[in-house]
Amino acid sequence: MSKHERWNTLLELLASTGRLEVDEAASALAVSPATIRRDLDELAEQRLLVRTRGGAVPQGVSYELPLRYKSSRHASEKQRIAAAVAGLVHEGEVVGLNGGTTTTEVARALALRFGTGRAETHGASPAPALTVVTNALNIAGELAVRPQIKIVVSGGVARPQTYELVGPLAAGVLDEVVLDVAVLGVDGVDPELGVMAHHEDEAAISRLFAEHASRVVVVTDSSKMGRRAFARICGLDRVDVLVTDAAIPAESMRHLTDAGVKVITV
Template sequence: MSKHERWSTLLELLAGAGRIDVDDAAAALAVSPATVRRDLDELAGQQMLVRTRGGAVAHGVSYELPLRYKSSRHASEKQRIATAVAGMLADGDVVGLNGGTTTTEVARALALRAGGTCDGRGRRDAAESSAPVFTVVTNALNIASELAVRPRVKLVVTGGVARPQTYELVGPLTAGVLDQVVLDVAVLGVDGVDPRLGLMTHHEDEAGVSRLLAERARRVIVVTDASKMGRRAFARICGLDRVDVLVTDTGLPSATTARLTEAGIEVHTV
């Protein structure tokens, strides 16, 4: 297991329990306690956690992993979800994407479907049509950087203040842009789906942006791996009544699928 994989696993264990013990973590990672101690010391040096005698604790109750450490979790499931979502969209659609690892995969799937790249000096493939296949509106800087070189994707980036944990732009400038656009589809990544409270995320500013995306869209598609179903996070985005489609992996329990279907949500498992 590489250092990056160890760190991702340690942070995931910390996110789930709020604290970790060196010996327990060593057993979970199948490495020596000395290796875990070094990893925890390095993560503490990056202010990712707080070291304690014999382990570490999270900085706060609602613990949020930075995007760079979440990208390897459930990677194959997210790629299947993204491919399925890309197939649900029509040419010409205006698509809103919030930030997150699953929506990043959706952006990549849309780019592949649209086809074409620039050569680094802004020149397009001569065989390409000038008309964009999709218009993408996003507040995520990492998504914007990947789509900016796709000439057949019209890219609209909101303004705002950047959050380093998720690369998302938030705040009044973001809301100002979203108030002026109309979306065919909003594709939302979330940190939790609670059957009573609905869609949730860790940060209140990001919840506000995702809520605006949902309000401006004719259709809302939620993309999440099954591990987030039944989870709660700090900030509520919207109720399940605002969701049209949920795309997730086959780990979703059949009873949960039935409840969502009864609530009027179209559920796709891939």
């Protein structure tokens, strides 16, 4: 197991248990306690956790893994979800993407579908095969090299955990655009409260994506079903389609369909 893989595993264990003990982590990863101590020290230097006597605890009250360390979680499910979402998007449409690991996979799937080949031309200027509006710096970076895809990036203040731009500058841009479809990654889906995010500033921007779109597609793995987060994005009445993996609980499926949401499982 490489150092990067160990760090991913350690951070995921910390996120799920709320505390790490060196000996237990060493046993779980089949490495020496000395290796775990070095890993925890390095992660503490990056402010990803706080070292304690004999282990580590999360950094801050509300613990959130940075995007680069979350990308390996439920990876195959997210890639299947992304491929299904790309099939819902039509050439020439304007697509809004918020930040997150699942929407990053959606961006990659859209790039595969629309980012190659020759775009139609009108006069001297090529028409984009797709226009993507995003507040996520990593998504913009991946798609910017695709000449067939037009990228519009909101302004705003960057959140290092998710690479999302938030705040009044981001809202100002989104208030001026019209989207055919908004694809939203979320942190929770509740039958009463709708879809949610951990942070109110990210939820506010995601809400604007939903308000300015003709269609709203929520993308999430089944682990988010029935889970609540701090900030509400919108109710289920605003969601047209939810794409998730086949492990979605039957009760969650029933709540969504009763609310008029089309559920696609992959």
